[in-house]
Amino acid sequence: MIDRTNLYETRIRALHRAKLEHTDEKIARYGSFDVDDHGYIPWTEPIPFEPVSSHPSGGCWGMKDIGESFRRWLEVHPVYIHPQSAIAGAWVYKGIPGVAGFERATDMGAPDSPKGNRTRTLDGYPKNWRPEDRPTHLYEKLLGYNTYSPGIGHPNHFGPDMTIGLDLGWGGLLEKVLRYRELNSPAEGGADTTFYDGEENLILGMQAWIRRHVEHARAMVRLEDDPATRENLETIAQINEHLVDGAPRTFREAIQFLGWFQCIDRMWALGGALGQIDELLRPWYEADLASGRETDESIIWQLASLFFNDSHYSQIGGQGPDGRDLTSPMSFLVLEAMHRIRIPVNVALRVHDGMDQSLLRKALEYMAADGTGVDFALSGGLDEGFMRNGYPVGLARMRAKVGCNWTALPGIEYGSQDGTRLCLVTPLLLAIDDVLATNAAADAAADPPAPAAATMDALWRRYEHHLGVAVATVKAGKDIHMERQADNYPEIVLNLFCHGPIERGLDASAGGLDIIDLAFDGIGLATTADSFAAIEQRVAEEQKLSLAELRRHLKDDYEGAEPVRLMLATVPRYGSGGSRADEWARRIAELWTSLVRDTPTDRGHWTCMPGLFSHGATSNFGRLLGATPNGRRAGEPVSHSADPDPGFVPGGGVALTAKANAVASTQSRWGNTTPLQVEIDTGLMNSMGGTDAVADFIMAHNRQGGTLINMNIVKKEHVIEAHEDPATHPDLMIRVTGYSAYFGSLSREYRQPIVDRIIAGG
């Protein structure tokens, strides 16, 4: 007889410990990693694998070779079952060795990171493409605008509809692929079936990998003494035996199916979108609870097992197309599972005006206890913005927050989100040079000096010009992306879980989905707005220094000119409200929105969707950027998303409302996000009325047209201690931006802006 008292809690604790051990091992092997804390497990043994290649370089591209290689890879990929998990499977490398540009080296857990690279180059970009397909002609112009992340070759980053897989299972998906291959192949032959061949091979590989886990589970049963663990492993073997072909029949089988999806989605393209997880799983939960197969405790453990498997993004709460609030007991169980396992998990709570307030308060209660938890996707701005594109409200409500900053319609919207970032600051530095050149020409002609307003007008006109060129260059890159991505780095995994690609034989990245809205994210709004304000006040109006003197100080990185630097830094900043910097921020945000949104790409006529989001790239963007007129020194991080710079309130203080107003005033309002990042002290949250105030704050920002709130509730002292020595708080989790990670897993320079924000108090 198995004693089930505390059985599930004990198992969840075991998974928590295993996650910490994996993270420690990854940090020891790869050093810090400034990205999402994915669920891959550290793996040291060599894996015998050779990809298929028909390219002279020996590289593997195109659906045919990739599908074949993917199948071979899954046939040799390690098997992994944590005996206390409800599900089998884990992935070990980021990318398949030698496929679509990934390194052949077998130790590939470490993500690409430009840290330490002070001579940025786009050579070899995008690395996942054939060399001859790379847009080398754009490199110089992109780098001239400090745009090293233009989103070409950017995979994944849209949302699957997991009901497709959950309804069909791998066997059903295979039948679907074969049926459409036949349907779309003329009887007389000669059709190119490589798209379907690739998908077929992926599924065959998947089924082979699952079968090997069945065998592995049975082998573990034979070696296991503990009756409860033996029973668990036997169940894992049984459910996977069914899942090789069959569609999930139970909650646990559904969780296992999602786990398999997470593994191949990550190993292929670091994909991370899952979906509206509470509503997705609710039917299975209700059925299994009614039949007595599961209890809330066993369900929590199974959800925790899914989170242990990977940190894919999902959403709870929100509304159905008819406006019905989707909060259900499943929503609360998802929160409970996050709280119990206490590892980085990326779940968003969708906030809307009529939402169940008890879910919001429960989420905040757990955040206060755990330091981090959900982030808050806001229907107020997201739905209204998406509808401006001409879509009905019901469709807007179906979009789920399934990425770091972004939302997507499950299986029908291709946004290529969160990989296209433009520096808003560089065009200003170029504009200063232009205006000085023009002034020099006027001096030579002995023209009278320009009045202050004329200087600012001239600067703005050149800024418009340069930002326009930067946006147009990135749009040209987007056309190339849509033309060449499918043949280089196709969406072989997500195609299966979308509406259109299989039916049409057209890759998701080549227009296989019905809604295409390519996301553009601007970065460094506050740095730019504060810089404009500093020039306007100190140069144009007060005439404390000339534009030429300012440029000299910028070139010298304010060397020996600390009073000048401070003078420029102390103009009223963006966020203080009613300042000239606030005005500039609105003006820049409007220009940005207009440049991105008002014209589609030249060749493909693809719609582009503006937002302001920096991910965690503030350091990377700042590293090679010279000093700026807001007093920022060369190499320092640029400002975060549309957030005001830390310390924007003179004298400090928690100014959450001021920050929220600023971010609300610069939303692009087309359905993409401009997130608000807030850090709240644990003491404030736990003080009388603290939770209510934070809940009300979230609801108010939603009504303001906000789109996303990323929040940490932390003890400042703990963060400062962990910054000095990560070992002091090994399980301190932090919401970096839209994703959570162990604080100690981030590099020191990545941690610094987070610490600055937290010290500034909001």
Added chain:
Amino acid sequence: MADLRAPVSGVVTDIQRFSIHDGPGIRTTVFVKGCPLRCFWCHNPEALAPGPQLQHFPDRCIGCGACVDACPEGAHAMHEATHRFDRSRCTGCGLCVETCYARTLVMAGEVKSTDEIVEVVLRDTAFYEASDGGVTISGGEPLQQAEFTRAVLAACREAGVHTAIETAGHVARDRLLAVLPVTDLVMMDIKTMDPELHRDATGVSNERILESARLVSDAGTPLVIRTPIVPGVNDTVESIDAIAGFAAGLRSLVSYELLRFHMMAGSKYAALGMPCRAAALRPPDDELMDRLTDVAARRGVVVTHT
């Protein structure tokens, strides 16, 4: 009687937004300058004197020397690249502050018009609406600048914003009566019921304060009585029981709040060149706060503590 339509200005030390401990909901708290009390534990020492004062934060100084040229009184000097400040010469004119980009020299107190204050308050209307919050005038003593307080609250109320004041209550009756009609909530401190002890601790007797509390109650304005629990002053069962007994007799009483003393203003005293007499005090522990809360609750009032 002052002309209520005339522009009114006041001396303000700070405007704190997202304030959640100065009345219900999310609020904006406006701190005005000047207070008749001299509580030795005061955590807003910059708000005691009525006029603007210079605060000096030497750690921030970059030694640029701009203040030396700006000061007509010779209060600033440079000695071997190190800044020296002679407070006895300072008249609080603020000319040096305009040149000090390092924010070593910062004025405590700025003259602000009603319109300027109201404009800032109304920026957060969305948050007041979501949380049943509003605006609070604190200090210092808001009733020291009764005309200004009245003007700000009247304008906010007209805009639909909930209004509150935090007062020590030691003010002339007519000042309180001038402000009450535009005030939705009064939060008033009562430190102790013992007049002599009150005088020792704050510099004034508590008679006028108790009278103010009765006046608010008689006017029917919702009233919260608050007591900062200060070691050696009122951290006893007897002391709190007496205040709670008095509070229980106030008809418009909403609740009685016990505020745990925290000495967080040490650096502000130093910046003002003032001695901090409460630096050695330690905050009351949870056990004491709970016990005092229980005692007060026995008087039949709603009690909370921080």
